[in-house]
Amino acid sequence: xxxxxxxxxxxxxxxQMAEGLLRHLGGDRFEVxxxxxxxxxxxxxxxxSMREIGIDIARQFSKKADVYEGRKFDIVVTTCDxxxxxxxxxxxxxxxxxxxxxxxxxxxPAAYRAARDRLTELIETELLPG
Numbered sequence: 001x002x003x004x005x006x007x008x009x010x011x012x013x014x015x016q017m018a019e020g021l022l023r024h025l026g027g028d029r030f031e032v033x034x035x036x037x038x039x040x041x042x043x044x045x046x047x048x049s050m051r052e053i054g055i056d057i058a059r060q061f062s063k064k065a066d067v068y069e070g071r072k073f074d075i076v077v078t079t080c081d082x083x084x085x086x087x088x089x090x091x092x093x094x095x096x097x098x099x100x101x102x103x104x105x106x107x108x109p110a111a112y113r114a115a116r117d118r119l120t121e122l123i124e125t126e127l128l129p130g
Contacts, residue, residue, distance in 0.1 A: 002074040003031045004127070011036030011062040013046045013112070014079040014101045018119050020050050020057035025123060033073075035065040043105065049112035075127070079119070097126065 004022060008015035011034055019034035026032070040062045050057045074094040079101050099122050104111035 001029060001031050003072075004033070004075045004077065005068060005073045006032075006034040006077050006079055007036065007065060008034070008079045009037050010040030011038075011064075012040040012043045013104060014115055014119065016042055016046050016057060016060055016062075017050060017116050018077065018079055018123065019060060020055050021116070021119055021123050022127060024055045025120075026128060030127075033063075033068065034060070035063045035068060037065060039064045045104070045109065045112050049109065049116050052113070053116070 006015040006018040006022075015034035015036065019032050022030055023032045042057070042060055042062055047056075047058050075097065076095075077097045077099060079099050080103065099119070101115050101118055102111070104115045
């Protein structure tokens with residue numbers, strides 16, 4: 001089982017979507033986590049966009065990356081440019097990946113769907129085959 005950490009700035013949208021998507025698509029092949037540079041809250045729009053495709057992430061919650069300090073992950077993925085720049089280092093990460101997903105906050109449901117769909121593509125092409 002591969003351990004994966006998705007990082008974003010606030011852990012309210014993109015990294016939360018990625019966590020739910022990989023957990024759903026990857027099944028028991030992955031141990032999946034997400035966190036942010038700052039703690040925030042899981043946005044209702046994020047929950048709604050995931051429900052549209054049959055994935056319920058309502059029980060997920062925002063966490064700061066420091067809760068994983070000292071933990072080794074097989075894969076660490078930053079899901080936004082801000083997180084890439086400010087991301088704490090995770091020494092021992094087997095692989096580090098950066099995905100530049102535009103922030104959907106404040107841009108309406110279509111932006112959340114676009115972020116979700118792009119994350120799905122990236123997960124299917126870059127994480128699931130490995």
